[in-house]
Amino acid sequence: MSKIKLLTTGGTIAMSHDASTGKVDRPTNDVLSGWLNGEIEVVSEDVCNKSSPQMTLTELNALLRAVRDSLANPEIDGVVVTHGTDTLEETAYFLDLQLPWGKPVIVTGAMKASNDAGTDGPVNLMSAVYAAASGNARSRGVLVVMQDQIHAARYVTKTHTSSLLAFQSPESGPIGWVRNGKAEFRYSMEPAASYEDAAVLSLGSVFLVKAVLDMGADWLEFALSKGAEGIVLEAFGQGNVPPSLLPGIERAIAAGIPVVLVSRCIGGEPQGTYAYEGGGAMLTELGVVFARGLNGPKARLKLAVLLASKKNAAEIKAAFE
Numbered sequence: 596m597s598k599i600k601l602l603t604t605g606g607t608i609a610m611s612h613d614a615s616t617g618k619v620d621r622p623t624n625d626v627l628s629g630w631l632n633g634e635i636e637v638v639s640e641d642v643c644n645k646s647s648p649q650m651t652l653t654e655l656n657a658l659l660r661a662v663r664d665s666l667a668n669p670e671i672d673g674v675v676v677t678h679g680t681d682t683l684e685e686t687a688y689f690l691d692l693q694l695p696w697g698k699p700v701i702v703t704g705a706m707k708a709s710n711d712a713g714t715d716g717p718v719n720l721m722s723a724v725y726a727a728a729s730g731n732a733r734s735r736g737v738l739v740v741m742q743d744q745i746h747a748a749r750y751v752t753k754t755h756t757s758s759l760l761a762f763q764s765p766e767s768g769p770i771g772w773v774r775n776g777k778a779e780f781r782y783s784m785e786p787a788a789s790y791e792d793a794a795v796l797s798l799g800s801v802f803l804v805k806a807v808l809d810m811g812a813d814w815l816e817f818a819l820s821k822g823a824e825g826i827v828l829e830a831f832g833q834g835n836v837p838p839s840l841l842p843g844i845e846r847a848i849a850a851g852i853p854v855v856l857v858s859r860c861i862g863g864e865p866q867g868t869y870a871y872e873g874g875g876a877m878l879t880e881l882g883v884v885f886a887r888g889l890n891g892p893k894a895r896l897k898l899a900v901l902l903a904s905k906k907n908a909a910e911i912k913a914a915f916e
């Protein structure tokens with residue numbers, strides 16, 4: 596019999612709808628207990644009970660520790676984490692960056708509260724447990740299971756505010772499915788570097804600045820004035836920013852603050868194509884690092900992990916490119 600550790604953190608999957616207020620705001624973890632029996636034993640532990648917008652680095656590090664402890668237990672075959680969906684992709688990727696590849700680690704959540712008609716919590720949880728107990732889910736990095744689809748933490752993102760199919764991987768699609776109680780994979784995952792010694796002590800020091808039309812220099816200046824240790828730019832299209840940001844970018848790089856660029860587009864990768872003022876070619880020359888295959892929030896987490904691992908500028912560049 597497989598033994599799976601279920602680590603709960605809260606989120607809608609652990610909430611019920613209050614008919615008197617019409618709001619979903621009273622987390623209980625009741626929905627998570629006692630319904631899965633048979634070939635898989637599930638032992639659960641509450642790490643916290645928060646809506647995912649309320650998650651902080653404190654909870655992320657507590658969760659990372661709990662997952663590591665579970666993986667180190669020879670009796671445990673895999674781990675499932677339940678989480679609110681709003682920041683699920685960030686937590687899943689934070690774990691992915693710092694866990695060794697081996698036993699399956701699956702993150703899941705729910706778009707509907709536990710007592711909503713057609714709630715997706717039980718089926719998502721059941722599929723996640725099946726995936727965690729599937730030997731072929733080993734060594735694929737942290738996975739996100741929603742609606743029987745298996746996504747890589749690296750690529751998955753929440754694309755819709757309410758649809759049960761909110762979680763998509765725009766570049767790769769799902770890498771597998773849970774069918775008949777087993778994980779099946781269409782793609783293997785290239786092993787990614789794992790920063791197991793990172794010990795991230797701050798996320799607030801890495802700023803994410805989104806490029807918007809006719810923005811002022813002050814957005815970036817604000818980050819620099821607040822002691823930013825790293826900057827992620829969510830740039831236009833193939834990797835271009837308004838010229839107003841150029842002085843701040845130059846100043847950051849001169850001061851040894853890494854500036855990493857991702858695209859605001861949900862698909863494709865940024866490249867140094869355009870040579871006009873603020874274009875990607877110019878940014879490359881300035882020393883901006885172009886990140887491959889990550890969105891802004893995930894690039895921010897990766898930069899925080901790299902800085903916590905004391906990587907130098909060349910190592911940071913290599914890690915993103």
Ligand SMILES: NC(=O)C[C@H](N)C(=O)O
Binds near residue numbers: 605607646647704
């Ligand atoms: N569906 C959800 O879980 C959304 C909720 N606001 C959360 O992220 O905690």
